[in-house]
Amino acid sequence: MDENESEFLAGYDPRAFPAVAVTVDVVALTILGGVLHVLLVERGQYPHVGRWALPGGFIRPGEDLPEAAKRELAEETGLAPRAHIEQLASYGTPDRDPRMRVVSVSYLAFAPDLPDPKAGSDAADAAWHPANRLPELAFDHSRILADGLERARSKLEYTPLATTFVGETFTISELRGVYETVWGVSLHAGNFHRKVLSVPGFVESTGEATESGGTRGGPRAKLYRAGDARLLHPALLRPAREEEVR
Secondary structure, three states: OOHHHHHHHHOOOHHHOOOOEEEEEEEEEEEEOOEEEEEEEEEOOOOOOOOEEOOEEEOOOOOOHHHHHHHHHHHHHOOOOOOEEEEEEEEOOOOOOOOOOEEEEEEEEEOOOOOOOOOOOOEEEEEEEEOOOOOOEOOOHHHHHHHHHHHHHHHHHHOOHHHHHOOOOEOHHHHHHHHHHHHOOOOOHHHHHHHHHHOOOOEEEEEEEOOOOOOOOOOOOEEEEEOOOOOOOOOOOOOOHHHOOO
């Protein structure tokens, strides 16, 4: 830092500009009972007390945004994502928060088999809600959630994101169930199986199989694990609803 810059910073007054607060909000998704669920908290304080919202809150001095997102998720719900978390988008409509000008940076989190959340911090309750049957949300969280759901659906096309919704080992049928649940479509089992195995690095065989063939007594299903691919090529494109087949 040169002498002129040091002098400038020494005399700089941040109060010359209106104060703007920064928050983080987390769209946390998982699959429970074959249904896509989103994690919500019931607000225990004004504004919007008693309404459901995405987990989140104000960042702390000296705290980076991803750290704040993980901290708020843990403080308000008792959960920390074990798999994947990424930045989603920023929201800064001037009147989105009645308290003051607040800019929110949202995050998207995915994980399989998460335990029941436990409300903490300023949340009165925390619970998983089916993504297709949601209450009216506080602030502009409906918009944030809609963007998060669309991001998840899109990323299933060109990344191995689906493998974060299943266990360490899985069958192709279980992986297909993730796509069907998140996309809200029915997929042809044989076609899906061939497409998955044709994508280099998407999945790799464990050399093992399930202990049984399921309720119908069929052959045991092969077990796979996530491969090392970061992008899927060719991509698994979402079918149009009129193209859906089982």
